[in-house]
Amino acid sequence: MNNEIKSLFPVLDQEVNGQPLVYLDSAATSQKPLPVIEAVNDYYRRYNSNVHRGVHTLGSWATDGYEGAREKVKNFIGAKSTEQIIFTRGTTTAINTIAQSYGRANLSEDDEIVLTPMEHHSNIIPWQQVAKATGARLKYIPLEEDGTVTLENVRETMSERTKIVAMMHVSNVLGLINPVKEVTEIAHEYGAVTVIDGAQSTPHMPVDVRDLNCDFFAFSAHKMCGPTGVGVLYGKKKHLKNMEPFEFGGEMIDFVDLYDATWKDLPWKFEGGTPIIAGAIGLGAAIDFIEDIGLENIMAHEEKLASYALERLQEVDGLTIYGPEKRAGLVTFNSEDVHPHDVATVLDAEGIAVRAGHHCAQPLMKWLNVTATARASFYLYNTEEDVDALVNGLNKTKEYFGDVFA
Amino acid sequence: MSLHSDLDTLYRQVIMDHYKNPRNRGDVDGETVTVNMNNPTCGDRIQLQMSVENDKIEEAKFVGEGCSISLASASMMTEIVRGRPVEEAVEIAEIFSNMMQGADYEDEKYDLGDVEALQGVTKFPARIKCATLAWKAMEQGLGADNSDGEDEDDDD
Numbered sequence: 001m002n003n004e005i006k007s008l009f010p011v012l013d014q015e016v017n018g019q020p021l022v023y024l025d026s027a028a029t030s031q032k033p034l035p036v037i038e039a040v041n042d043y044y045r046r047y048n049s050n051v052h053r054g055v056h057t058l059g060s061w062a063t064d065g066y067e068g069a070r071e072k073v074k075n076f077i078g079a080k081s082t083e084q085i086i087f088t089r090g091t092t093t094a095i096n097t098i099a100q101s102y103g104r105a106n107l108s109e110d111d112e113i114v115l116t117p118m119e120h121h122s123n124i125i126p127w128q129q130v131a132k133a134t135g136a137r138l139k140y141i142p143l144e145e146d147g148t149v150t151l152e153n154v155r156e157t158m159s160e161r162t163k164i165v166a167m168m169h170v171s172n173v174l175g176l177i178n179p180v181k182e183v184t185e186i187a188h189e190y191g192a193v194t195v196i197d198g199a200q201s202t203p204h205m206p207v208d209v210r211d212l213n214c215d216f217f218a219f220s221a222h223k224m225c226g227p228t229g230v231g232v233l234y235g236k237k238k239h240l241k242n243m244e245p246f247e248f249g250g251e252m253i254d255f256v257d258l259y260d261a262t263w264k265d266l267p268w269k270f271e272g273g274t275p276i277i278a279g280a281i282g283l284g285a286a287i288d289f290i291e292d293i294g295l296e297n298i299m300a301h302e303e304k305l306a307s308y309a310l311e312r313l314q315e316v317d318g319l320t321i322y323g324p325e326k327r328a329g330l331v332t333f334n335s336e337d338v339h340p341h342d343v344a345t346v347l348d349a350e351g352i353a354v355r356a357g358h359h360c361a362q363p364l365m366k367w368l369n370v371t372a373t374a375r376a377s378f379y380l381y382n383t384e385e386d387v388d389a390l391v392n393g394l395n396k397t398k399e400y401f402g403d404v405f406a
Numbered sequence: 407m408s409l410h411s412d413l414d415t416l417y418r419q420v421i422m423d424h425y426k427n428p429r430n431r432g433d434v435d436g437e438t439v440t441v442n443m444n445n446p447t448c449g450d451r452i453q454l455q456m457s458v459e460n461d462k463i464e465e466a467k468f469v470g471e472g473c474s475i476s477l478a479s480a481s482m483m484t485e486i487v488r489g490r491p492v493e494e495a496v497e498i499a500e501i502f503s504n505m506m507q508g509a510d511y512e513d514e515k516y517d518l519g520d521v522e523a524l525q526g527v528t529k530f531p532a533r534i535k536c537a538t539l540a541w542k543a544m545e546q547g548l549g550a551d552n553s554d555g556e557d558e559d560d561d562d
Contacts, residue, residue, distance in 0.1 A: 341473035
């Protein structure tokens with residue numbers, strides 16, 4: 001990774017508050033490289049048209065672009081067929097689709113949905129809602145002191161009544177990587193299905209859904225160099241085939257009569273309405289971009305940055321760092337004297353963008369016994385200089401608040 | 407102390423003083439109006455307790471967790487409303503709300519005292535919600551809340 005890659009991201013080439021921008025919030029959303037911006041631009045300039053209908057030429061170009069993107073996604077995550085790749089609005093919509101469609105049909109009173117306390121709200125609340133509707137119960141796998149999920153604890157939590165295990169692949173707060181393949185194996189022993197939230201893994205490491213053997217997998221384009229508003233729901237065909245659509249309307253129908261209708265085949269029965277055409281095409285371009293660089297290279301780069309960051313952050317007095325030593329490319333921390341919002345505001349004045357807050361993981365914040373934390377997250381365009389800037393910024397923050405407290 | 411002049415308008419000495427030495431922190435004895443409010447986008451939370459008798463705020467205290475701006479603002483708010491008629495407190499909340507929306511504050515009817523220092527927050531749009539949390543709790547407690555109160559959750 002080098003400055004050549006960075007130069008492909010126009011947004012990074014600017015000053016913010018009079019300082020060169022240091023963007024350390026890619027876990028919230030990544031920046032977009034020129035090839036992605038151009039792919040979306042090209043679609044709107046040259047072949048914008050609705051898909052799967054009409055006879056005209058632009059329509060078939062748009063359909064080719066949209067379905068071509070589905071093919072790229074299929075290959076990218078190692079799915080068997082494009083029938084298993086459903087474009088959604090993002091990870092949240094993907095999980096809600098599973099909960100509302102698969103969940104409602106397959107859960108009954110006293111069945112169990114197993115989760116971890118580290119889940120993002122988008123992998124908790126849909127399950128709370130489906131539990132309320134079906135009488136199913138939520139159970140949480142206890143975490144080790146550093147946040148790790150152990151297979152022993154998974155087994156302890158499971159029972160014959162467990163129907164669904166929903167878990168994030170990589171934590172957006174702790175940065176740890178959950179053993180989702182092994183958890184899937186255990187879940188299957190109990191006859192349960194797994195729903196893997198891949199929002200924080202797919203952008204950063206190779207994902208092979210058939211190797212993981214998970215039943216469902218969800219991720220968003222915008223965290224992996226793609227546009228906002230588009231994501232993917234992958235599912236095993238045996239489940240998707242039997243699931244009812246989550247949204248009804250145009251595009252997803254086969255025949256419509258005054259009093260009833262039938263659905264299109266997979267994957268289109270889950271894509272009611274005019275789909276996110278430009279978004280999917282942008283996601284396809286993002287996949288090309290990432291594959292050109294190589295996910296192994298991206299992962300190695302981020303691991304290096306994260307361990308460099310961990311090492312350098314030790315130099316800042318009074319900093320608590322959350323999560324295990326071995327981690328994906330993000331570091332969540334708190335300063336003993338200064339609230340994370342105040343840290344983020346002072347860093348922002350230095351041109352450094354970090355996230356401060358609960359990271360949509362309030363149960364995990366409670367588990368950590370904090371109300372908020374600050375988080376620096378890295379991606380392929382970040383450099384060791386960015387980490388140095390963060391460390392300098394944090395030292396200035398302490399200096400600044402030391403002064404105003406004095 | 408200046409690293410940045412903008413930062414200095416946000417973190418004025420008087421704000422830091424209220425943050426470090428909050429006034430009216432704790433519980434009010436006896437019968438109270440209690441409001442719990444949180445800022446779901448960032449996790450700040452406050453519990454405000456007021457004893458109101460004969461349309462007058464006899465006592466106002468708070469407990470909570472949050473950043474310097476939200477806690478300093480709570481301290482200042484309780485300081486300015488305690489001992490005041492409800493009507494005045496609601497008027498001051500209105501003036502404060504306008505101030506947060508960038509309206510020119512003119513010290514005509516009330517001397518806002520320390521609260522004036524919060525004007526610098528308007529230069530930091532992301533922090534305005536921190537400053538308004540305690541004030542919204544007060545307005546809700548007095549039944550003068552005409553906004554929706556808590557906002558919807560954000561997306562990560």
